[in-house]
Amino acid sequence: MQFPESWLREFCNPPLSTTQLADTLTMAGLEVEELQPVAPTFHGIVVGEIKSAEQHPNADRLRVCQVDVGQPELLTIVCGAPNARVGIKVPCAMVGAELPPGEDGKPFLIKIGKLRGVESFGMLCSAREMKLSEDHGGLLELVNDAPVGQNMRQHLNLDDTLFTLKLTPNLAHCLSVYGVARELSALTGVPLKTPVFPVAPVTASDVLPVKVSAPDLCGRFSGRVIRGLNTQAKTPAWMVDRLARCGQRSVTALVDISNYVMFELGRPSHIFDLDKIHGGLDVRWGQPGEQLKLLNGNTVTVDSQVGVIADAVQVESLAGIMGGDATAVSDATQNVYVEAAFWWPKAIAGRSRRFNFSTDAGHRFERGVDPELTVEHIERITQLIVDICGTPQTQCGPMDDQQVAMPAKQSVTLRIARASKVLGMPLTQAQCAKALMGLGLPVVEGDGVLTVTAPSYRFDIQIEEDLVEEVARVVGYDNLPATPPQAPITAKVRPEARRGEFAVRRAVAALGYQETINFSFVDERWEHELAGNPNPIKLLNPIASQMSVMRSSLLGSLLQVLKFNQDRKAQRVRVFEIGRVFLRDASVTNSDTTVQGFSQPMRVAGLAMGACDAPGWGEKERAVDFYDVRGDLQALLAPVQATFVAAQHPAMHPGRCAKVVVHGVEIGFVGELHPKWRQSYDLNQVPILFEVDLDAVLAREVPRFKAVPKFQAVERDIAVLVDERVTHDALMAAIWQASVDGVLRDALLFDIYRPKSSALAAGQAAEKSMAVRLTLNAREEAALTEAQIEAAVAAVVATLAEQLGARQRV
Incomplete structure (x- = not known):
């Protein structure tokens, strides 16, 4: 909210x-976000009156003006403005005047100049040259009674300051200059000048029939008919200036009056063209399919959740938000109907956002506007209309005030002891009572308690804590003592067997990946195609059509990042993300950190595309493949040993995808993007992706002490013939299950040999030879004997034969 200091x-x-x-x-909770001068610094500009304006002898577009600036002699000034004419009063910068700085940041100094052979002793100014606005179509014309020679800063009150407040939703009573002044009076003790609303004399009997059919929409509706107006009357300069300093441009006199009262008193109102209303008005909820062309030119379709004001033929206004174009006032308007209503905040809240726009009226009504002063505020509007647009034929009808559902007055009790405890400082009953009464809150004192009946304009006072906040605002937040917490503060120590998220981030970044941060709202197509999720969690109010569901996988976000980089000619992309996914899970109950029916686990996902390593002169470039990314994943999980089992995933290549298993638990997938999705997303290279549960990555084994063997290890190589279907994991599992008396330290597969098909006997199953190097070492204080070595190797071969049907190759 913006307003000038002088008005306050x-x-x-x-x-x-x-x-x-x-x-x-600010210290009372009304944060002043910005202080801005009305005009930049300049001097030497006064009010001047053009006494004559003759054509320049040597230029068609210039005039030689004689200007009265209150000095004994007139100033000769050459001017090229199209509106330079005799009789108008304009800003005149005299010789020696300093205008506001230009684009170069330097002030502009006025000197005696010569234009096409005629000397000029000053300059007549537009609003743009004084940095008052961007209007440079002509000279800034001042009011006829402007004192000649008066300093322009004084005449236009340019030493004023614009206040911009950043108000919280509970401070709706401060959405007006008078509302802020009311708070300022309570804070400083300076008397408040209460506005007077003179009652307009009733000179006509016209009353527009109004029916309030929806009491849950409108609690009070007041209005009156005014006839015989001159709507082409010009808005007074003082009103135009104040509206401009509130950030509102002047439109027409009637619209300006309505806006002025809204900024002055916080009362949005609407003025109808009386002659365009068919019959009477009906205040009701909309009917599905009804359409309305608004004042902003948009045509909207309403439903039963939107309040409207309708006549006998059509909808004429969106209740509490914006009027309709059909009954808008114009230069031809002579008779008007002025309305001011109390709309229930819940009936207005969120309605304008359904139509993708917001208004000052809706902003105020959805927070709450005083229902008690509709009649008084109409009297204020009437006074301004008659003063500005009135004619000898102007007639005012009687006030029509319908109170159908006024809000009940609510009493709230404040315990002094409770207020002292909450604020952490001693408070007396007299101190609290003075603070509340200073805010205009009626107080009834009891024994250690105060009972407050909230005024009609204070919708925010509903519970005891609201009154505690009011006391704190008046006492001053800066006066509250700084009290340290009484409860002991104990740092939460992370278990040694668990590392932090930042450690994981650093570990992935050390592998050459760059972190990305993406929205949790994604395209529904990603969920169907990449996550295989036919029923994603849909948003009720998505911020964009392509962000309509909650993600159950991070892969879609990474592919979007890849596509973005590829479109900008990036040849090598390695990115990762640590983020939350959202899954349906009926077993989840409500708690401080969970939502019933939905699981929200954290995951870490990565993507690599392009060259395996950065280009170098000593190495041949090679594209990243499945094994490179699998190696990165193994390094991330270390020292935990993961196994990789062939699997299927909707986003990954059917033959180049594996599930990641740790301690027998599946924690995620790694693999190459499916060819059809690569083609669908128009990717020129094949990306390799992985996605695993973050909890599995955070868990780590605590290192345990183990003595270094004193004797040299022994290595033995064995080669076994096994069925083609035997995997590396199965081979290693069988080796480690052999009874070798604890002497086996390591086992490494170093060769696989497949004989030519012609070497196989007819009907023989396909076999392969797998060569393994066994590392053996003793635990006790002695070297292994040959008998122990042979026994260990024999035990391994026997176990392989038993579990896998292996035969030792000789």
Whole structure:
């Protein structure tokens, strides 16, 4: 919310500087986000009146003007503005004046100049030249009664300051200049100048029939008919200036009056063209399929969840949000209907966002607007309409005020002891009562308690803690004591068998991957194609159509990053992400960290594409393959030994995909992207991907002490013939299960040999030879004997024969 300081001081003018005033509001919870001068620094510009304007003898587009600036002699000034004419009053920069800096940052100094042979003793200014606006179509025309020779900063009050407040939703009563002044009065003790609402004399009997059919939408509806207006009347300069300093441009006199009262008193209102209303008005919920063309030019379709104001023929307005184009006032309007209503906040909240726009009126009504002052505020609007647009034929009808469902007054009790405990400082009952009464809250005192009946404009006061907050705001947050916590603070120590997420990030980054951070909202297509999830968790209100579901896999996000980089000619991409996925799980119950029916585990996923290593002169470039990424995954999981088992995954190549198993538990997948998805996503190289549960990566074995053997290890090589279907994992599992009395230290497969098909006998099953190097060493204080070595090797061969049907190759 933006407003000028001078307007605020008209209601409450404490003896504080601008900075002190801003600090006072900020420390009371009304954060002053920005202080901005109305105009930049300049001097030497005064009000001048053009006494004559003759054509320049040597230029068609220039005029030689004689300008009165309050000095004994008129100034001769050459001007090229199209609106330079006799009789108008404009800003005049005299010789020696300094205009605001230009694009080069240097101030512009006015000197005596000569234009096409005619000397010019100054410059007539536009609003843009004084940095008041971007309008440079002509001179800035001032009001007719502007004092000639008066300093422009004084005349236009350019030493004013614009306040921009960043208000929280509970401070709806401060969404007006008067509302802020009311808070300032309570904070400083300076009297508040309460506005007076003179009652307009009723000179006509016209009453527009209004029916409130939805009390749960509108609790009070007030309005009156005004006839015989001149809607082409010009908005006064003072009102245009104040609206501009509130960030609102001038439209027409009637629209400006409505906006002015909204900024002044916080009351949004609407002015209908009376002659365009068919019959009467009906305040009701919309009906499915009804359409309305709004003042902003958009046509919207309403339903039963949106409030409307309709006449006998059509919908004329979105209740509490925006009026319709059909009944909008225009230059031809002569008779109007002015309405001010109380709309229930819950009936307005979120409605404008359904149509992808927001309005100042909706912003206020969905937070709460005072229902008690609709009549008084219409009187204020009437006063301004009659003063600005009135004619001898102007007539005001009687006030029509329908109170159908006014909010009940609610009493809230504040315990003094409770307030002291919450704020951490001693408070007296008198101190709390003074603070609340200073805010305009009626207080009934009891024994150690205060009972407050919230005023009609304070929708935020509902529980005791709201009153505690009000006391704290008046006392001043900066005056609250700094009290250390009384409970002991114990650092949460991570178990030694678990590493932190940052350690995992550093480990993956050390392998050459770069971290990415992506949205958890993804395209539904990714879930169907890459995650094989036919029923993803859908968002009720997605921020974009391509972000409509919650992801159950990180792979889609990484592929999007890959596509983005490939489109920018990146030849080598290695990225990873640690993030949360969202799965349906009926076993999950509600808790502080979980949502019933949904599991939200963390995962780590990576993608590699392009060259295996960065280009180098000493190595031949090779594309990254499955085994490179599997090696990265093994390094990430180390010292835990993972096994990789051939598997199927919707996103991965059917023959180049493996599931990752740790301690018999499946923790994820690694593999090459499926060819059809590579083609679908238009990727020019094959990416290798992996995705595993983060918890499995965080777990690590605690190192245990083991004495270094004192004797040299012994190596023995064995080669066994096994069925073609025997895997490396099965071979190693059988070797480690052999009874070797603890002397086996390591086993390494170093060769696989497949005989030519012609060497196989007819009908013989396909076999392969697998050569393994066994490393043996004794635990006791002695070297292995030849008998122990032979026994260990024989035990391994026997176990392989028993479990895998292996035959030792000789």
